[in-house]
Amino acid sequence: MVENRRFLDILAHAVLLLGVLAVAFPVYVAFVASTHPSSDFVSGVVPLLPGSEGLATYREVLAGGGSTQMSVPIALALKNSLIMALAIALGKIAISILSAYAIVWFRFPLRQLAFWAIFITLMLPVEVRIVPTFKVVADLGLLNSYAGLSVPLIASATATFLFRQVFLTIPDELMEAARIDGAGPIRFFRDVLVPLSQTNIAALFVILFIYGWNQYLWPILITTDDSFTTVVAGIKRMADVTDGEPRWNDIMATAMLAMAPPALVVIVMQRLFVKGLVETEK
Amino acid sequence: MQHKRTTFRHRGLPYLLLAPQLAVTGVFFLWPAGQAVWQSFLREDAFGLKTSFVGLANYTKLLHDPQYLGSLHVTVIFSLATAALSIVSALVLALAADRVLRGPRVYTALLVWPYAVAPAIAGVLWWFLFNPTIGILSYALRALGHDWNHLLDKTDAMVLVILAAAWKQVSYNFLFFLAGLQAIPASLREAAAIDGAGPVKRFFTIVAPLLSPTTFFLLVVNVVYTMFDTFAVIDATTEGGPAQATNILVYKVYRDGFIGLDLGGSAAQSVVLMGIVIVLTVVQFRFIERKVTY
Amino acid sequence: MAAITLENLTKTYAGGVTAVSGVDLDIADGEFVVLVGPSGCGKSTLLRMIAGLETVSAGAVRIGAREVNRLEPAERDIAMVFQNYALYPHITVRQNLSYGLRNRRIPKDEIARRVGEAARMLEIGPYLDRKPRALSGGQRQRVAMGRAIVREPAAFLFDEPLSNLDAKLRVSMRGEIRALQKRLGTTSVYVTHDQLEAMTLADRLVVLRGGRIEQVGTPLDVYRNPVSTFVAEFIGAPAMNLLPAQIAQERLRLPCGAAVAVPSCLLPRAEGPVTLGLRAEDLRLASPEDAAFHADLSHVEELGSQRLAHLRLSGHSLVAAFDKGVALSDRLALAFAPEAVHLFDARTGLRLGAP
Numbered sequence: 001m002v003e004n005r006r007f008l009d010i011l012a013h014a015v016l017l018l019g020v021l022a023v024a025f026p027v028y029v030a031f032v033a034s035t036h037p038s039s040d041f042v043s044g045v046v047p048l049l050p051g052s053e054g055l056a057t058y059r060e061v062l063a064g065g066g067s068t069q070m071s072v073p074i075a076l077a078l079k080n081s082l083i084m085a086l087a088i089a090l091g092k093i094a095i096s097i098l099s100a101y102a103i104v105w106f107r108f109p110l111r112q113l114a115f116w117a118i119f120i121t122l123m124l125p126v127e128v129r130i131v132p133t134f135k136v137v138a139d140l141g142l143l144n145s146y147a148g149l150s151v152p153l154i155a156s157a158t159a160t161f162l163f164r165q166v167f168l169t170i171p172d173e174l175m176e177a178a179r180i181d182g183a184g185p186i187r188f189f190r191d192v193l194v195p196l197s198q199t200n201i202a203a204l205f206v207i208l209f210i211y212g213w214n215q216y217l218w219p220i221l222i223t224t225d226d227s228f229t230t231v232v233a234g235i236k237r238m239a240d241v242t243d244g245e246p247r248w249n250d251i252m253a254t255a256m257l258a259m260a261p262p263a264l265v266v267i268v269m270q271r272l273f274v275k276g277l278v279e280t281e282k
Numbered sequence: 283m284q285h286k287r288t289t290f291r292h293r294g295l296p297y298l299l300l301a302p303q304l305a306v307t308g309v310f311f312l313w314p315a316g317q318a319v320w321q322s323f324l325r326e327d328a329f330g331l332k333t334s335f336v337g338l339a340n341y342t343k344l345l346h347d348p349q350y351l352g353s354l355h356v357t358v359i360f361s362l363a364t365a366a367l368s369i370v371s372a373l374v375l376a377l378a379a380d381r382v383l384r385g386p387r388v389y390t391a392l393l394v395w396p397y398a399v400a401p402a403i404a405g406v407l408w409w410f411l412f413n414p415t416i417g418i419l420s421y422a423l424r425a426l427g428h429d430w431n432h433l434l435d436k437t438d439a440m441v442l443v444i445l446a447a448a449w450k451q452v453s454y455n456f457l458f459f460l461a462g463l464q465a466i467p468a469s470l471r472e473a474a475a476i477d478g479a480g481p482v483k484r485f486f487t488i489v490a491p492l493l494s495p496t497t498f499f500l501l502v503v504n505v506v507y508t509m510f511d512t513f514a515v516i517d518a519t520t521e522g523g524p525a526q527a528t529n530i531l532v533y534k535v536y537r538d539g540f541i542g543l544d545l546g547g548s549a550a551q552s553v554v555l556m557g558i559v560i561v562l563t564v565v566q567f568r569f570i571e572r573k574v575t576y
Numbered sequence: 577m578a579a580i581t582l583e584n585l586t587k588t589y590a591g592g593v594t595a596v597s598g599v600d601l602d603i604a605d606g607e608f609v610v611l612v613g614p615s616g617c618g619k620s621t622l623l624r625m626i627a628g629l630e631t632v633s634a635g636a637v638r639i640g641a642r643e644v645n646r647l648e649p650a651e652r653d654i655a656m657v658f659q660n661y662a663l664y665p666h667i668t669v670r671q672n673l674s675y676g677l678r679n680r681r682i683p684k685d686e687i688a689r690r691v692g693e694a695a696r697m698l699e700i701g702p703y704l705d706r707k708p709r710a711l712s713g714g715q716r717q718r719v720a721m722g723r724a725i726v727r728e729p730a731a732f733l734f735d736e737p738l739s740n741l742d743a744k745l746r747v748s749m750r751g752e753i754r755a756l757q758k759r760l761g762t763t764s765v766y767v768t769h770d771q772l773e774a775m776t777l778a779d780r781l782v783v784l785r786g787g788r789i790e791q792v793g794t795p796l797d798v799y800r801n802p803v804s805t806f807v808a809e810f811i812g813a814p815a816m817n818l819l820p821a822q823i824a825q826e827r828l829r830l831p832c833g834a835a836v837a838v839p840s841c842l843l844p845r846a847e848g849p850v851t852l853g854l855r856a857e858d859l860r861l862a863s864p865e866d867a868a869f870h871a872d873l874s875h876v877e878e879l880g881s882q883r884l885a886h887l888r889l890s891g892h893s894l895v896a897a898f899d900k901g902v903a904l905s906d907r908l909a910l911a912f913a914p915e916a917v918h919l920f921d922a923r924t925g926l927r928l929g930a931p
């Protein structure tokens with residue numbers, strides 16, 4: 001920094017601390033709420049300090065208490081979320097890296113057409129064409145299945161573009177050297193391209209895992225059977241009580257459990273996360 | 283379109299490599315999108331027995347539907363307010379983080395994790411904070427003399443969804459601003475300081491112009507985010523209410539299609555939304571291309 | 577090891593550019609041939625057709641007795657060294673060297689033997705377990721050479737392999753490549769735009785111009801008898817001086833008006849304009865009465881061992897090379913031996929007279 005003005009430095013730290021607190025506040029309140037018995041919410045306002053019922057609440061939520069709206073334990077919903085997020089992230093990476101490979105290293109009739117067919121999906125978020133997409137999935141008999149949860153979301157132009165971008169920066173000579181070394185397209189892909197794209201794959205994985213984990217509308221529509229619901233989609237069901245107050249401690253415990261995995265991924269893999277985020281937007 | 287100088291000479295393999303992506307794209311993207319366009323020209327009778335071709339009638343009906351126009355209005359306010367709030371707070375935080383020499387990584391770690399929070403969860407958290415009976419913020423507001431109730435008051439409901447949506451988006455904008463700030467060469471600011479410009483003047487003459495491409499980019503991205511990804515925020519908090527006050531376009535498509543079962547009308551709305559997305563994408567691409575040629 | 581034969585080799589790119597046209601060339605077994613020419617003249621295209629990295633539009637490439645037009649690069653029994661080395665960045669030097677051998681299913685102990693031998697020859701043993709990133713430019717260049725050597729191919733193909741090195745390293749690597757090739761006796765085709773590199777490396781030079789062969793010969797032969805003004809200017813530093821001149825009454829009239837006798841074998845059939853070529857080192861100082869012409873000194877380049885005098889002669893510039901310590905005045909009286917004269921057709925630029 002150019003000059004050392006103490007005042008500005010202190011102001012900067014103050015602003016950042018305030019920001020950190022403001023960002024953390026809703027989560028802190030949720031955490032506090034999850035540690036109090038549900039009777040604490042009947043009278044007046046939410047307490048501001050953690051209570052002592054935390055462990056019991058989380059245990060009950062994970063195992064599936066009888067009194068919540070959810071008919072299945074949250075542990076199962078977490079497992080469903082994990083399966084869906086992994087399937088989407090890995091599926092997207094797999095089909096995108098293959099199609100980018102075809103577009104960059106092969107010349108074939110209809111290449112341009114294939115490129116545009118993929119490109120156009122960039123423009124059509126699932127929310128926009130939700131009704132007909134739902135109908136296709138229903139007609140295929142994929143309601144209440146892991147395939148129905150994940151497959152329709154794994155076509156991604158974004159990932160294809162990222163890989164194409166990465167591939168275009170790889171010098172032509174590398175593939176030529178590999179060909180002289182006797183590597184065909186499959187060997188080149190396996191021995192050179194995939195290892196070279198490792199960091200990009202990891203960065204993309206972080207972003208796509210979060211994307212998959214946080215899906216909401218799609219799982220709600222696709223799963224009528226609670227045993228396939230994901231934790232993010234299920235939380236609404238817990239809050240929608242018609243008679244009496246919702247069980248706030250259970251809901252907030254579930255919210256904490258729903259946030260924890262992707263937030264941990266972001267914090268632990270911060271560098272990859274930032275790389276993935278910035279590069280998928282290029 | 284670019285490809286490599288030397289390419290592999292296989293006939294079948296490229297099609298095989300493309301097959302999974304094209305299959306998924308075709309079945310779950312192109313076909314449904316085509317269906318939406320087709321359905322937007324049809325209308326079902328009241329019992330769902332007969333479908334007739336009605337041309338552009340669904341579109342003209344939309345344009346004369348006060349609820350649809352209201353939803354458009356709500357969407358514009360919601361998008362711009364959310365974008366403005368999250369961009370401005372992110373910029374302030376990024377400027378501060380760029381200023382502190384030590385610890386920007388710690389602050390970054392503490393500021394970025396809301397990106398990972400699902401919009402639905404963000405909605406639930408803020409809904410809880412503002413719960414009219416037990417919420418801590420509504421309690422504080424009552425103490426200040428404002429009787430908060432987003433179940434009844436349209437403004438309160440709008441403020442709630444804006445806060446929830448902006449809270450989640452700050453981390454994203456923060457990262458891009460911080461990257462933009464750190465890309466400004468120190469020599470530029472040093473030169474300005476030698477010329478006697480104070481920190482405020484430096485911000486407006488050096489930093490702000492250099493950040494303007496980032497800001498524009500974020501504006502587009504944030505508008506896209508608020509138009510489509512905030513579906514879950516709305517559904518988890520207000521469900522479009524009260525009295526349609528937070529019924530944004532993408533939520534209305536869903537309500538009309540799945541709950542109202544007005545397939546033709548919902549399809550027409552889908553098509554309009556696709557048009558909006560395409561325009562925004564093209565704007566964004568134009569911008570990115572320009573950035574690349576710098 | 578094998579001879580390489582090119583027959584009427586032609587390449588037209590999809591865009592319509594004809595980069596190489598009608599090239600005929602016989603490369604003997606064990607020969608070191610250098611393709612040289614200015615950037616864009618089709619050197620790389622020609623080499624890449626031999627390698628199998630570009631398809632052949634017309635003509636044939638033969639390696640040994642086989643026509644290889646339709647063979648994959650890996651089936652042609654060649655190895656190539658690229659300008660940017662093209663080492664696989666994610667694996668160690670050892671793995672880089674052995675990758676091609678492993679793909680060919682060569683037994684492990686044989687791979688180890690070849691890698692060990694190449695490493696010893698190129699003195700890269702200490703780096704075998706490093707990744708290319710951890711090597712200097714010169715070391716990477718050696719690894720790229722090593723990757724070619726372990727293959728024990730019928731031919732080495734080099735595409736400007738030294739262009740990414742600094743000047744000093746370039747000179748020493750040049751010597752090493754030549755020594756290595758001598759020792760292995762492997763047929764080599766080497767592409768460069770640097771005429772000095774070409775002269776010092778080649779058994780035979782192939783000068784390319786606009787996709788066609790302009791001249792083929794030993795370096796000395798090409799230097800002494802350039803077939804055209806193009807070759808004359810391209811080969812040799814400083815470039816050959818070219819001056820417009822007239823043939824009149826069996827004498828050569830210089831632009832300044834002076835006339836000199838030339839060997840009769842060089843004289844064209846008709847009188848008229850020609851281009852006179854004179855190498856800088858063929859000009860010598862003369863006494864005013866012996867001088868063929870007088871020129872004004874514009875400036876002097878000191879090379880240490882030599883002094884390069886930049887001169888003006890009736891609006892034309894020329895360069896003369898003198899031994900160190902020779903005193904130069906503002907106006908020099910110059911002469912040259914009749915055998916030093918090169919004459920070219922003024923219109924076509926082609927050499928006149930017997931070579």
Ligand SMILES: Nc1ncnc2c1ncn2[C@@H]1O[C@H](COP(=O)(O)OP(=O)(O)O)[C@@H](O)[C@H]1O
Binds near residue numbers: 287
């Ligand atoms: N892949 C290509 N497509 C079209 N034209 C090309 C291609 N590669 C090279 N060229 C053209 O062919 C000519 C010869 O190129 P090249 O063989 O690379 O020359 P050199 O190696 O002598 O510099 C140039 O005019 C170049 O522009």
Ligand SMILES: [Mg+2]
Binds near residue numbers: 620621
């Ligand atoms: Mg070249």
